[in-house]
Amino acid sequence: xxxxxxxxxxxxxxxxxxxxxxxxxxxRRNPLTLFGLFLLLLIVLMSVFAPWxxxxxxxxxxxxxxxxxxxxxxxxxxxxxxxxxxxxxxxxARLSLGVGVAVVVCAxxxxxxxxxxxxxxxGKPDQVIMRLMDIVLAFPALVLAMAIAATxxxxxxxxxxxxxxxxxxxxxxxxxxxxLALREKLYVKAAVTFGIKPWRIIxxxxxxxxxxxxxxxxxxxxxxxxxxxxxxxxxxxxAQPPTPEWGAMISIGWKHLxxxxxxxxxxxxxxxxxxxxxxxxxxxxxxxLDPRENxx
Amino acid sequence: xxMLLEIKNLSVSFSSMQEKILALRxxxxxxxxxxxxxxxxxxxxxxxxxxxxxLGLLEKNATIESGSIxxxxxxxxxxxxxxLQSLRGKEIGMVFQEPMTALHPTMRIGAQLAEVIRRHRRVxxxxxxxxxxxxxxxxxxxxxxxxxRKYPFELSGGMRQRVVIALxxxxxxxxxxxxxxxxxxxxxxxHEILKLMQELAIRRGTAVxxxxxxxxxxxxxxxRVVVMYAGEVVETGTTDEVLRHPRHPYTRALIGAxxxxxxxxxPLMAIPGDPPDLRRRPPGCAFAPRCSRAxxxxxxxxxxxxxxxxxxxxxxxxxxxxxxxETTA
Numbered sequence: 001x002x003x004x005x006x007x008x009x010x011x012x013x014x015x016x017x018x019x020x021x022x023x024x025x026x027x028r029r030n031p032l033t034l035f036g037l038f039l040l041l042l043i044v045l046m047s048v049f050a051p052w053x054x055x056x057x058x059x060x061x062x063x064x065x066x067x068x069x070x071x072x073x074x075x076x077x078x079x080x081x082x083x084x085x086x087x088x089x090x091x092x093a094r095l096s097l098g099v100g101v102a103v104v105v106c107a108x109x110x111x112x113x114x115x116x117x118x119x120x121x122x123g124k125p126d127q128v129i130m131r132l133m134d135i136v137l138a139f140p141a142l143v144l145a146m147a148i149a150a151t152x153x154x155x156x157x158x159x160x161x162x163x164x165x166x167x168x169x170x171x172x173x174x175x176x177x178x179x180l181a182l183r184e185k186l187y188v189k190a191a192v193t194f195g196i197k198p199w200r201i202i203x204x205x206x207x208x209x210x211x212x213x214x215x216x217x218x219x220x221x222x223x224x225x226x227x228x229x230x231x232x233x234x235x236x237x238x239a240q241p242p243t244p245e246w247g248a249m250i251s252i253g254w255k256h257l258x259x260x261x262x263x264x265x266x267x268x269x270x271x272x273x274x275x276x277x278x279x280x281x282x283x284x285x286x287x288x289l290d291p292r293e294n295x296x
Numbered sequence: 297x298x299m300l301l302e303i304k305n306l307s308v309s310f311s312s313m314q315e316k317i318l319a320l321r322x323x324x325x326x327x328x329x330x331x332x333x334x335x336x337x338x339x340x341x342x343x344x345x346x347x348x349x350x351l352g353l354l355e356k357n358a359t360i361e362s363g364s365i366x367x368x369x370x371x372x373x374x375x376x377x378x379x380l381q382s383l384r385g386k387e388i389g390m391v392f393q394e395p396m397t398a399l400h401p402t403m404r405i406g407a408q409l410a411e412v413i414r415r416h417r418r419v420x421x422x423x424x425x426x427x428x429x430x431x432x433x434x435x436x437x438x439x440x441x442x443x444x445r446k447y448p449f450e451l452s453g454g455m456r457q458r459v460v461i462a463l464x465x466x467x468x469x470x471x472x473x474x475x476x477x478x479x480x481x482x483x484x485x486x487h488e489i490l491k492l493m494q495e496l497a498i499r500r501g502t503a504v505x506x507x508x509x510x511x512x513x514x515x516x517x518x519x520r521v522v523v524m525y526a527g528e529v530v531e532t533g534t535t536d537e538v539l540r541h542p543r544h545p546y547t548r549a550l551i552g553a554x555x556x557x558x559x560x561x562x563p564l565m566a567i568p569g570d571p572p573d574l575r576r577r578p579p580g581c582a583f584a585p586r587c588s589r590a591x592x593x594x595x596x597x598x599x600x601x602x603x604x605x606x607x608x609x610x611x612x613x614x615x616x617x618x619x620x621x622e623t624t625a
Contacts, residue, residue: 123356186397193351194412194463195385204411205400 026288033287036280043274047093056084058091058244067260077262080252085263088244089270095245096274099160100226107164108218111171116206118172119179120198130176133169141166145228149237156245159238163228167221171214178210216286223278230271246271299366300471300503301350302326306363308345308354308527317574319345320527323363324601327471332497332504334514334535336550337524340571343507345527347473349373350505351388352380367471386416389464391493393476395456399448405432405459406444409466416467431462435492454485461493468500475507490517511554515539520610523547526572526582529601533611543604543613545587581616591616 028034046053062082070077076085118129136144145162152158179202182188188205196204232238233247241248246267253264308320320342327333335343348354350365352372365372367388372380384390392398400408409428410421419427425444432440435458448456457477464472474493478486494517497504506518514521514535521538523531523546531544542548552565569586572578578585584594593616604611 186392186394187400189353190390190392190398190460190463191400192353193384193390195381195383195415196411197381197415200411200415204403208402 030284030287032280033284036277036284039273039277040281043093043270043277044097046090047097050087050090050094054084054087054090056087058083058088059242060084067256067263069260070262076266077260079249079263080256083242085249085266088249089246089267092244092246092249092267093270093274095156095239095243096226096229096271099156099229100222100278103160103163103229104167104218104221104225107167107221108171108214110164111168112175112207112211112214113202114168115172115175115177116179116202116210119176120183120202120206122180122183126176129172133172136166136169139166142228142231145232146235146237149232154237154240156239156243159229159232162232162237163225167225170217170221174213174217175207175210178213179206182206182209212289216282216289219285220279220282223275223282226278227271227275298329300327300329300331300368301505302366303346303350304364304366306346306349306365307361308342308349308358309361310355310358312357315575318361318527318577319358319574320349321577323524323527323529325522325529325532327503327505329470330497330501330503331520332494332506332518334518334521335505335507335524336509336511336514336521338509338571340526340574341524342527343509343524344475346524347390347475347505347507350473351384351390352377353384382416385412385464385469386467387469388471388473389467389469391457391460391464391472391474391477393479395453395460395480398460399456401448403447404444405446405448405451409444409459409463412463413466427466431466432459434496435459435462435465437462453481454489457481457485457489458492461489461496465496465500465502469502471503471505472497473505473507476509477506478508478513479510486513487516493517511539511550523550526577527574528582529612529614530583531604531611531613531615532601533604533608533613537604537608537611541606541611543611544583544615545589546583549586581614 060083062078065078065082066080068074068078068082074084074086076089079085079088114129118126145166148162148165149159152161182205188201191201191205229238230245230247230250233245234251236251239245239248241252249267250264250271253267256263257265303326304324306320306323307318310317310319323342323346325333335346337343345354345358349360350367350372352375354360360373363373367383372383375383399405406425406428409431410424413419413424413427413431414421417424429440429444432443437443437455437458443451443455443459448459451459461477472493477493478489481489490513493504493506496502506513508514518535520534521532522529523538523544525546531538531542531547538547539551542551546567549565549567553567555564567586572582572585578595580593580595580597581587581590581599584590587594597616599614599616601612601614603609604613
């Protein structure tokens with residue numbers, strides 16, 4: 001009984017915790033976000049400590065032990081040349097997460113700068129930039145990414161460039177919209193009257209104040225980028241074998257689905273959980289940072 | 297002559313859709329070095345447009361139709377953008393009406409000051425920080441070290457306006473344009489801010505162009521007044537001349553509407569009617585439709601800004617004279 005009744009003392013500690021860290025307090029009240037955070041933490045820790053978790057080498061070939069089903073020795077079984085699938089998933093997580101985060105952060109930064117410039121100066125340069133972005137947006141994202149990756153040549157680096165290019169317009173639009181509003185703010189105008197140069201106003205006044213919607217979009221996009229990397233890998237346009245990449249693993253594995261179900265299933269599951277985790281966390285951060293969606 | 301700023305026949309128009317609106321019409325006045333000049337008029341009379349014209353910060357839909365703005369002998373209108381940019385903040389500072397929004401919300405006060413200081417002086421960040429704290433002390437902020445580390449939202453309105461003044465005065469400029477600097481503040485703070493600006497102006501020899509709609513403010517600090525109506529200068533002279541012996545009916549009406557000067561128990565004398573629609577300027581005097589003493593000529597011909605009758609050489613008025621005053625002359 002006494003534990004369920006809220007005494008004033010208890011209340012004040014909750015309030016104090018809330019004051020100390022409002023961000024964490026709000027995450028705690030959102031079980032889905034918490035679950036996503038847990039997933040991500042798990043994946044990150046496992047990928048970081050991969051060499052200690054698994055005794056196998058992700059590229060070590062063992063023809064005699066090919067297509068071994070999941071067992072105590074090989075938790076997720078082995079592939080067509082006897083490599084341990086669990087180990088390859090762990091190392092693949094390093095690549096997928098790293099690439100996903102790197103691509104989206106790059107796209108976010110580049111997009112924000114372009115958008116801030118476009119929105120702040122307005123006029124003709126703005127028109128030109130926005131029409132270019134419209135062209136990129138006019139294509140289905142995946143098709144354009146495939147086209148760019150195929151044109152540049154199939155390897156991981158080009159796949160990253162392709163994904164960054166298709167992601168940039170979203171950030172340009174976000175940052176531009178913010179810049180258009182910020183340009184009219186008195187403190188920006190005041191900075192102009194103090195003789196501050198335009199590029200400095202963009203760097204110090206526009207970009208830092210336009211960044212919050214971009215951050216939300218970045219967290220939402222990482223999951224998508226991981227999927228895109230895997231998709232390009234699956235299509236042979238991304239990481240090339242024997243690099244342990246989830247998409248490439250699924251690509252080879254799906255031909256063996258009926259005989260050796262574990263081969264494509266586990267990388268697919270890993271991919272699902274990773275993008276799921278990022279999306280849940282992204283949604284959570286959006287809810288927290290968006291004051292308009294403050295629910296009781 | 298110690299002429300700092302001289303505006304001659306400045307006309308500015310705004311174009312919206314198909315219409316063209318003449319916001320300023322033949323505005324002429326001057327400010328001498330170290331002088332505090334009040335620009336008075338109601339909303340939409342062109343006070344702010346004049347200020348923005350000087351700084352070259354008019355919106356894109358505005359065009360300067362004619363006239364010139366001489367600053368120390370160079371015409372700012374023909375000055376190239378780069379040169380004007382370095383003039384802004386260094387030689388001409390500006391203080392805004394809203395201290396609440398004139399500061400960068402996510403930058404510490406000290407950093408904002410340091411940035412402006414570094415823009416115009418070649419000093420290290422460390423030196424700029426020191427100067428920033430110094431300039432806060434100069435606007436009578438107690439504990440400037442502490443305030444420099446604060447964010448704008450942690451300060452009160454009066455404090456923020458002091459910071460804004462510190463920002464505008466940091467170079468220090470020769471001309472400070474203050475666009476209704478005390479409107480958003482309460483009366484006691486208003487007085488302090490005015491005193492502060494007056495003190496800084498005297499100490500540093502900065503000329504101040506004080507834009508206001510408050511004649512009380514003018515009488516407190518200004519040496520000269522420019523009264524504007526519908527984008528035109530209707531009367532100008534020393535504060536004493538204009539406030540004690542107003543010649544233009546509009547100025548008289550403004551003074552009559554002042555609570556301080558009204559007879560106790562008598563209703564305030566509001567000016568009947570509204571300011572004219574600038575899209576359809578009357579051919580004659582812009583104030584004629586609201587003027588109680590208008591003559592037929594007032595509706596047909598535009599009066600010129602001429603030396604007012606009297607011994608003064610500084611008092612100018614743009615009025616046909618009107619019917620003789622029914623009350624006291």
